């Protein structure tokens with residue numbers, strides 16, 4: 132039914148439906164496991180009860196060949212790796228069920244790549260990477276497409292060639308140089324760099340700009356998405372100066388002299404070089420390091436020339452909204468009401484749009500004959 136209503140993409144992972152949101156799941160209740168946990172609890176109740184009638188029931192039940200609560204409960208305990216003789220709290224049973232879903236998810240060859248290579252990385256902020264879906268309004272079908280992208284359950288040419296063993300060459304339909312993988316389409320195709328990726332990126336910059344401007348009482352629209360940045364600009368008042376896409380003049384040659392935003396907090400005499408990027412989810416750690424080193428020289432020059440304390444702020448949001456632990460630190464340094472969940476939602480929704488614009492709307496459905504006309508139509512649009 133979820134698939135029929137497009138709230139779950141057919142080839143996306145089923146285990147994830149029943150994992151809590153903070154574990155990277157959809158947070159639905161699984162009736163089968165609800166039943167199983169009740170049977171385990173029922174067994175515990177029967178064993179603990181000292182009433183002679185209950186004891187008689189237990190004795191009878193243990194000797195039944197069919198429909199024995201005790202035997203069924205033992206079976207479930209084995210399945211969930213619960214110690215059979217112990218009394219288990221509700222939390223222990225729940226944790227065992229979560230663990231079972233998590234293991235099943237990670238053991239899958241294709242779907243298991245995202246949890247193993249992205250979520251299980253030490254620097255990844257797992258809870259924050261998914262909480263935004265609860266905080267921000269998002270349609271079930273967009274949510275489903277974001278999960279399907281993470282599961283790589285997307286009908287790319289590489290998927291057709293390597294997984295479905297169809298006679299296609301597997302190269303990207305736009306650039307024709309790299310394999311057409313999900314990661315390539317959402318963040319690696321040079322043909323999309325100047326269009327869809329820029330749009331996604333600028334959307335995030337626009338929001339951060341608006342937050343900074345609002346904090347310092349600049350005249351801005353009441354709604355951040357109406358504050359559209361069109362050309363490089365500088366705004367300044369008594370407490371702050373904000374530069375968007377403006378290069379910095381320096382004494383020595385600095386190659387990277389134009390971060391997305393330069394924010395000068397005059398009250399604190401601090402300057403923040405803010406650069407925002409939406410890389411593949413697999414690449415958020417390296418991107419942060421890359422941004423820090425890229426603007427290291429500019430930071431030193433700005434500190435010296437402007438007699439200020441300059442700081443590089445890399446804001447790295449994975450293409451489907453996943454974030455590293457450090458994001459909180461960087462956002463806190465800016466001391467502005469930036470809602471990380473808005474950044475995550477914008478990045479993920481744009482990524483979902485990119486996938487369906489490039490590959491066509493039927494991309495999440497397992498068609499044996501993918502439609503051929505979608506690329507031409509999309510370029511025309």
Ligand SMILES: [Zn+2]
Pocket residue numbers: 303304305306307308309315319320321322
């Ligand atoms: Zn390409």
